[in-house]
Amino acid sequence: EAEVAQSPRYKITEKSQAVAFWCDPISGHATLYWYRQILGQGPELLVQFQDESVVDDSQLPKDRFSAERLKGVDSTLKIQPAELGDSAMYLCASSLYIREGEGTDTQYFGPGTRLTVL
Amino acid sequence: AQKVTQAQTEISVVEKEDVTLDCVYETRDTTYYLFWYKQPPSGELVFLIRRNSFDEQNEISGRYSWNFQKSTSSFNFTITASQVVDSAVYFCALSVLSYNTDKLIFGTGTRLQVFP
Numbered sequence: 001e002a003e004v005a006q007s008p009r010y011k012i013t014e015k016s017q018a019v020a021f022w023c024d025p026i027s028g029h030a031t032l033y034w035y036r037q038i039l040g041q042g043p044e045l046l047v048q049f050q051d052e053s054v055v056d057d058s059q060l061p062k063d064r065f066s067a068e069r070l071k072g073v074d075s076t077l078k079i080q081p082a083e084l085g086d087s088a089m090y091l092c093a094s095s096l097y098i099r100e101g102e103g104t105d106t107q108y109f110g111p112g113t114r115l116t117v118l
Numbered sequence: 119a120q121k122v123t124q125a126q127t128e129i130s131v132v133e134k135e136d137v138t139l140d141c142v143y144e145t146r147d148t149t150y151y152l153f154w155y156k157q158p159p160s161g162e163l164v165f166l167i168r169r170n171s172f173d174e175q176n177e178i179s180g181r182y183s184w185n186f187q188k189s190t191s192s193f194n195f196t197i198t199a200s201q202v203v204d205s206a207v208y209f210c211a212l213s214v215l216s217y218n219t220d221k222l223i224f225g226t227g228t229r230l231q232v233f234p
Binding site for chain 1: 122151153155160161162163164165168209211213215217218219220221222224225226227
């Protein structure tokens with residue numbers, strides 16, 4: 001069964017350091033999402049890609065966070081510099097399509113990267 | 119604005135009991151999608167069900183069943199004859215397609231503990 005891959009699974013870093021997370025969506029999925037889940041809360045969208053284009057990054061703290069999906073397949077999320085408040089689970093998801101007038105597909109999630117900032 | 123409320127923070131039951139997880143949503147859109155996901159201690163979100171706003175049929179899948187009622191904006195989830203393996207955090211989520219974005223709006227989750 002196809003799955004969303006993420007690495008690393010765990011990351012511990014000190015504040016002011018740079019960190020990067022990688023996501024490989026299910027093959028053929030055009031839409032890729034990065035969510036952040038703070039302990040005890042539901043996930044919240046950081047950024048959404050349709051192929052290689054960003055379609056929603058309204059909740060991405062752009063002064064320190066960046067995301068790219070250069071070839072429209074895998075994606076990298078970077079934080080520089082990391083702050084204590086960035087400690088969270090970072091979840092990647094993918095879906096087959098979004099098409100106006102046709103609706104959306106189910107989002108399937110990867111195992112996540114648990115980030116701890118000391 | 120869209121919102122999902124899961125009023126039950128934590129539920130504890132003994133194995134074989136039936137349990138219902140409540141979900142209430144808010145949206146002004148007429149076309150929307152509702153989801154349930156399971157998050158075991160490993161952290162991965164596991165998809166359970168997807169419903170669109172035009173399909174109010176209840177659904178049963180094994181021990182799982184879902185009751186969608188637009189009149190009360192609710193999408194409740196029932197586990198029949200619960201098992202220890204059902205212990206997890208369960209999230210209800212809402213999605214509305216708007217300007218090519220369909221982000222999931224999650225509730226705060228309900229932690230289910232099933233004791234043997």
